[in-house]
Amino acid sequence: MSDGPILAVEGLTRVFGSGRHANLAVDRVDLAIRPGEVVALIGESGSGKTTVARMLLGLLPPTEGTVRYRGVDLDTLRRREGMRSYWRNVQAVFQDPFGSLNAFYSVRRCMLNAFKLFPRRPPRAERIARVREALDIVGLDVDDMLTKHPHQLSGGQRQRVMIARALVVQPGVLIADEPTSMIDASSRAAILNILLDLRTRLGLTVMFITHDIGMAYYTSDRLFIMHLGRIVEEGPADDIIRDPQHEYTKRLLADVPTLSREWIL
Amino acid sequence: MELLRILLRSNRFMAGFWIVTAVLAFALLGPTLLTDVGPFQRVGGLFNPPSRDALLGTDNFGRDVFTQLMYGTRTSLYIGLVAGFVATFIGVTIGTLAGYASGVIEEALMGVTNVLITIPPIVVLILLSVAVDARTATTMGIIIGVTAWPWTARAVRAQTSSLRTREHVAIARISGVGSLEMMLVEILPYMFSYIFMAFILQLTGGILAEATLSMLGLGPFQTVSLGTLLHWSLLWESVRVGAWWAFIPATVFLSITTFSLILMNAGMDEIFNPTLRHTR
Numbered sequence: 001m002s003d004g005p006i007l008a009v010e011g012l013t014r015v016f017g018s019g020r021h022a023n024l025a026v027d028r029v030d031l032a033i034r035p036g037e038v039v040a041l042i043g044e045s046g047s048g049k050t051t052v053a054r055m056l057l058g059l060l061p062p063t064e065g066t067v068r069y070r071g072v073d074l075d076t077l078r079r080r081e082g083m084r085s086y087w088r089n090v091q092a093v094f095q096d097p098f099g100s101l102n103a104f105y106s107v108r109r110c111m112l113n114a115f116k117l118f119p120r121r122p123p124r125a126e127r128i129a130r131v132r133e134a135l136d137i138v139g140l141d142v143d144d145m146l147t148k149h150p151h152q153l154s155g156g157q158r159q160r161v162m163i164a165r166a167l168v169v170q171p172g173v174l175i176a177d178e179p180t181s182m183i184d185a186s187s188r189a190a191i192l193n194i195l196l197d198l199r200t201r202l203g204l205t206v207m208f209i210t211h212d213i214g215m216a217y218y219t220s221d222r223l224f225i226m227h228l229g230r231i232v233e234e235g236p237a238d239d240i241i242r243d244p245q246h247e248y249t250k251r252l253l254a255d256v257p258t259l260s261r262e263w264i265l
Numbered sequence: 266m267e268l269l270r271i272l273l274r275s276n277r278f279m280a281g282f283w284i285v286t287a288v289l290a291f292a293l294l295g296p297t298l299l300t301d302v303g304p305f306q307r308v309g310g311l312f313n314p315p316s317r318d319a320l321l322g323t324d325n326f327g328r329d330v331f332t333q334l335m336y337g338t339r340t341s342l343y344i345g346l347v348a349g350f351v352a353t354f355i356g357v358t359i360g361t362l363a364g365y366a367s368g369v370i371e372e373a374l375m376g377v378t379n380v381l382i383t384i385p386p387i388v389v390l391i392l393l394s395v396a397v398d399a400r401t402a403t404t405m406g407i408i409i410g411v412t413a414w415p416w417t418a419r420a421v422r423a424q425t426s427s428l429r430t431r432e433h434v435a436i437a438r439i440s441g442v443g444s445l446e447m448m449l450v451e452i453l454p455y456m457f458s459y460i461f462m463a464f465i466l467q468l469t470g471g472i473l474a475e476a477t478l479s480m481l482g483l484g485p486f487q488t489v490s491l492g493t494l495l496h497w498s499l500l501w502e503s504v505r506v507g508a509w510w511a512f513i514p515a516t517v518f519l520s521i522t523t524f525s526l527i528l529m530n531a532g533m534d535e536i537f538n539p540t541l542r543h544t545r
Contacts, residue, residue, distance in 0.1 A: 057439060084441045087441060092435075094436065099432040114441065165440070
């Protein structure tokens with residue numbers, strides 16, 4: 001069981017709308033992530049990568065195809081244990097740190113929310129302890145942070161809070177949908193390093209979803225290149241960067257500014 | 266706090282606010298401070314013109330119009346408030362449920378809402394008012410409220426279905442937040458400013474609906490409202506006999522009250538929609 005993929009999708013398809021206005025956003029996508037791996041799903045806006053992420057999280061039902069967690073179909077899991085048990089294991093960080101936090105509540109309340117995933121919540125002292133631990137992992141000043149409201153935080157701080165929130169339930173998989181695209185450049189590397197650090201410290205499996213092939217190369221073992229709803233190329237990061245096969249991958253690499261191409265190769 | 270500061274600087278809002286406050290003070294404190302007769306007490310004859318004894322003359326029953334105006338405004342505001350609460354509550358509940366649920370539930374709720382919108386509310390209002398025996402100010406407010414909610418429901422549904430795609434809602438979902446809590450905690454607070462403005466519009470509409478119904482003779486029994494004042498002045502042909510004091514004051518108060526409420530609303534629009542703010 002442990003050698004099998006922790007998260008896998010097969011023939012994942014999603015159509016928005018119907019009839020003449022039908023829009024095939026995701027077209028028979030297959031992918032598999034092994035435990036402890038860091039992978040990246042790369043594609044431009046409209047390539048369907050965020051739609052894949054939402055289906056992976058069970059937030060959007062696929063039109064066709066299956067999502068499997070440790071070999072168990074998500075529908076079966078939903079029926080058997082409910083989605084809460086899935087979300088205890090698979091968590092996410094989203095793109096917009098300004099829109100991800102409910103503006104009306106404090107950081108503590110937002111983070112304590114995650115314990116709703118447990119059928120029997122741990123006692124309050126333990127919950128607070130775990131929140132503090134998670135904030136500490138992402139390098140935030142715990143005492144200062146707990147009572148703050150979202151508008152008092154910078155973009156980088158908010159995104160760290162979001163990562164900490166995902167960690168509170170000690171998940172096995174983290175899906176990071178464009179976690180740095182709306183953060184200023186100076187905090188970007190710090191956020192990425194926190195996420196990578198999680199693999200070594202907690203053995204977390206991470207899936208990055210990004211438009212930035214340079215960032216993907218920097219962070220990931222394996223890459224999936226997505227174009228117009230399909231996976232057009234996949235493989236170890238080094239192989240893809242050195243020897244891209246698909247036209248679209250070549251174009252993506254050519255579009256990387258020269259400064260960072262030197263940095264990549 | 267920031268919002269409150271901008272609100273206090275908005276001329277429209279403050280003008281509306283002070284007029285509403287003045288009208289409220291007149292209606293609530295007037296009976297104890299400004300007059301020593303009761304609303305049903307006869308102080309003179311049929312349509313006595315304004316005099317030192319009766320500042321705004323007397324009505325067809327010989328009652329003091331100035332005193333009636335205070336009690337009438339009080340009743341009208343009360344009916345408006347009840348109608349506003351009822352309409353806003355139903356509208357927000359149905360709109361939020363429909364917008365959040367999507368699918369069949371949304372279709373069903375919005376289907377009912379759209380059908381109700383096509384029926385002229387005045388028809389329903391008249392039928393309900395005739396059907397209900399106990400016509401107190403409260404039942405009138407409720408009757409007006411249950412016919413006025415569909416527009417609010419439509420607007421709230423639109424806002425909810427936009428809010429439910431926000432990232433903080435997805436985050437709450439994968440944090441295990443259930444549907445009821447999602448609507449109450451993650452979606453409703455983001456609509457508070459809109460709901461408050463919708464409430465004020467419903468309150469205004471309620472006051473006007475009361476006046477309409479009461480003028481038709483379907484007003485509350487044993488009570489003075491701005492609408493019933495107009496009703497009696499019409500029945501006794503005050504316009505033809507030139508007794509302007511019997512209908513002008515009630516009309517002016519009706520206009521001032523609704524105008525100032527709408528003014529407040531426009532002021533708030535400036536705040537919640539910064540592109541409308543006047544730069545200084």
